[in-house]
Amino acid sequence: MAFGDTLEKVDRRWIFLVVALLVVIPLLFPLRLPLAVSGPARNFYQAVEAVPEGSIVVLAGDFDPASAPELMPMTSSAVRHLFRKNVRIIALELWEGGPPLVDRILHEIGDEMGKKYGVDYVNLGYKSGREAVMPSFGNSFSRTFPNDYSGTPVGKLPLMAEADNFTKTALFVNISAGYPGTKEWVQQVQGRFDVKMVSGSTAVQAPEIYPYLQSGQVLGLLGGMAGAAEYEKSIEYPGPATKGMDAQSSAHMFIVVLILLGNAIYFSRRRANR
Amino acid sequence: MHPSMDFGVWVAAALTLFIFSFLYKDNPLYKFAEHLFVGVSAGYVVVQQFWQVLWPNLIEPATAAGTPDRWKFFVGGLFCVLLFTRLFPAIAWTSRYTIAMLIGTFAGLKVTGFSQAEVVEQVRATMVPLWNAADLGGSFNNLVLVVGVITTLVFFFFSKEHKGAIGATARVGIWYLMISFGAAYGFTVMSRISLLIGRSQFLLDDWLGIVRF
């Protein structure tokens, strides 16, 4: 078992190096492996697709840079999808680290698609208070967010005159990295105000959202970067998530190999000891 | 290759590499970046809370003359001020009123939120038809769901020893739990790898300009 021993005692920095290479090389030389769209992602797409043209959608981007690679592509795709359908967006953020990320997406895609701030979209910015913000926001958007992201009173934004609560909106899109996020929105707002809701979650959080899918509390789910790539495919606008899928595949395969190899060594050692 | 001409991008790239250097071993560059990060984020949060929360939701309405029900903002402000007495041990006890109010608010919100979304709604959604001759696949899936929910609940039942029928049921519950942990493991791996992909995309695209993402 000399080989196994050597392998087992290998400095873990070698593993680190291989991980780095397996991520970087596919990014440099993409294979463009074929992607299949899963049920929950298809449902997400269809829920957005079903929003009537001209209506208003609330988008809560509850994340920060730590999960940006997973959640920014989803946010971009959702904004693009909604703008394409001439749906107007009211955005808000409950994580202190992320508001500028969401704001950048809104303005970049808004400018690209000829949308006007205050009329076609509004970014209400950040509020602390976690669960306390949610029902409060559901009761009155303007009471909870008297000013927008850059301090403009919401009374001066024409879009905000059209909707002050969820009865005037067609869908609630939540992009969520954890607490507070999709779970809390479901608990505090979805049932209480009878809101149609979809969720884009980090992969870590995604398994916990499945019970809400089957129950209909959440209509669709994008899980992690793979979910983001599936959505990019659905709206036919491939972006960074799609381009990351080869690297994701190779790194996953490496971890599978590591688990199997680690156990092969372990079991052969156990047999030898017997 | 078109390396970035933006000074900020070079700073960001350098800090990224400083932090990655921890993988080789702990070193002063990593320590520097770690502490810089804690400092920057602590400072960032204070400014953020002030301009986006305290200013529009407390200070502005409390100081503007025409605000309806201004007393509400004064009382709210008083609760905030009381919180800061925690910095001064002699009067720190007054912060208890603020904490008491906050805890009461959150306890109330969580009780109703969880009872609706996590208990009643989940129980309702588990009541599914178990036999439909026209849709055997769907019936089987429903059965898998119902058995899983019930056996998992039995596993988390603490008033009887796990022996006999209860033990066997709880055993099935553990299998379900293990499958769900396996799925969680797979998804966690996915998340972590994605974060590294994001950083690699930054280094290769924004900084070095080797490929465009």
Add this chain to the structure above:
Amino acid sequence: MMNLLPVVLTAIVGILIILSFFIPHPIVAEPAQVLQDWAIVIVASGYVLGAANVYKINGEAAIKQQKDWIYKWVLLGSMTGMMVIGFFFSGGTQFLGDGSPFKWAYDYLYVPMQATMFSLLAFFIASAAFRAFRIRTVDAALLAVAALVVMVGRVPIGNLMTHGLPESIQLPTMANWLLEWPQNAAKRGIAIGAGLGVMATGLRIILGIERSHMREEA
């Protein structure tokens, strides 16, 4: 008395918030709304208080020249710097506008460092997969199988590997089935249990028999 009043306050506030869920009438709903308005600004103040504590703890370490004291100065300096530019040199409520120095610090300091810190976990998870993932029991074997199916089945390579097979035994189909039915069932069981746990804790807090949160700093 000093100890009883806050407990009574918690009880009144908690009950009012619960009642507002069932009673839409403004006599209950409006005070509950005011409490939530206050909670928002109190939580914000909590963040500021937390920053004051960061000053206190790291300031002591820096002044007394404890271990790594030089880095503590880096921490204190960068924190102060952020606050100074955020409060005075970035246009007030426009502090996150394009071109403000505060936004620059956000884009080129905060974002890359936070993102990189968390991306380190990609490496650690790989190392742990090799060195600390042992299939010693049936339970662990089930966990491993589900993990492998999901890891391969949720990315394009799983799609490629089983492309030619009938759809029902392709890896993505299997991974999605696992997620949507058995793992979902277990998660729901956990959610119901956790939901009861939170409700019980909430009840104890409102009844005043759970008071661990009332302790002050040592």
Add this chain to the structure above:
Amino acid sequence: MPACVTQSRRHPSFLDFVPSLLLALVLVLGLAPPPAAAAQDSLATTARTLEAAPPVAAPAPAADVVGVDGKNDSGKAIELSWSASPDEKAGIATFTAYLVERAASTAGPWTRVDSLPRGTHKKSDTVERGQTYVYRVTALGPGGAAAPAVSAPVKAVAQWFNTGRVSILLAMLLFFVLVIVFTMRAQAGEKLFVRRIPGIDAIEEAIGRATEMGRSVLYVPGINDIDDIQTMASLNILESVSKITARYETPIIVPCNYPVVMTLAQEMVKNGYVAAGRADGYDPDSVRYVTTEQFAYVAAIAGIMLRDKPAANIYLGSFYAESLLLAETGFSTGAIQIAGTAQVAQLPFFVVACDYTLIGEELYAAGAYMSREPRLLGSLKGSDYMKVAIILVIVVGCVLETAGVTSFKQFFASQ
């Protein structure tokens, strides 16, 4: 606009309808906020036909406009419904949309509420509480407006109970009663049974092995402050664990990442030593404050593992991403590892690398079981009986659903 002119000539009370006619004009020109996709399409088609086609008649009017106070709200909504204009059916070109207006009385003035496409016969309107409104619905078409249908006066009032939440209220009350009853029984000294938890049983065995090997025991109480109930559960267990280490005379190391947690942990360990009759064996330095920084805390614990090589590592409490780092390092030193957390996302890493894992609620149960605190036991027992009730409800619900009876499940639907 020839259509409007025709309309005005034929209609006797033209002046009444100037506002709606203007609106129709605006609608046809496409200047109004888009009502909805379908309406826009039909309007566009109408506009096109108008240019060529001869004037058409106004649509037949809508009828039976009924406004009712919105249910279960604070008096802010009126639910409006009406029956369709006979001309609404597809294929009849005279209809384009419904115009909904409201006023304080039939005398006006009328303000526009919304305009709705064909197929929509209801509208929820946000209003002032306690004020009386009348509504009118006018069918619009290229040939002009039909006679409006007017509702009876209606007023929105606040309700005292949200009837959509009865099932939640019942579930909550049942559960609260169970918890309170069991808490009282526990307080009265009744011995409430809690099942064995394998991970907890294994702790003594692990400490025994550490004693044989002459090594220490490492106890990590999680990385959250005491406001997390998991930390409290862990500290309760720590007291019992330190009782055992005191008996075996084996050193215990408790690294903490919050000052308050450290103070409490010291108290707990001391209590354990006193209870074991070995107060002299208690070493205050065994409980240490390390740092609140997540990764620095983990690095410090990993250092302890590699240097002191404890023979048993116990991780109980709340853990985040550091779980896998702890479990991996501990695994590599060959220690017996016992872990427990209610952070579901971290459990997989503990399950694969540790000898025993307390899953979710098992951590709370262990805390209640070991401390025998009535408040914890009461909640645990209350939850247990609630689970039995839930299982019964699910079984009954499934049987009825299978038999095609849906009213039982319906009862649990909430809003």
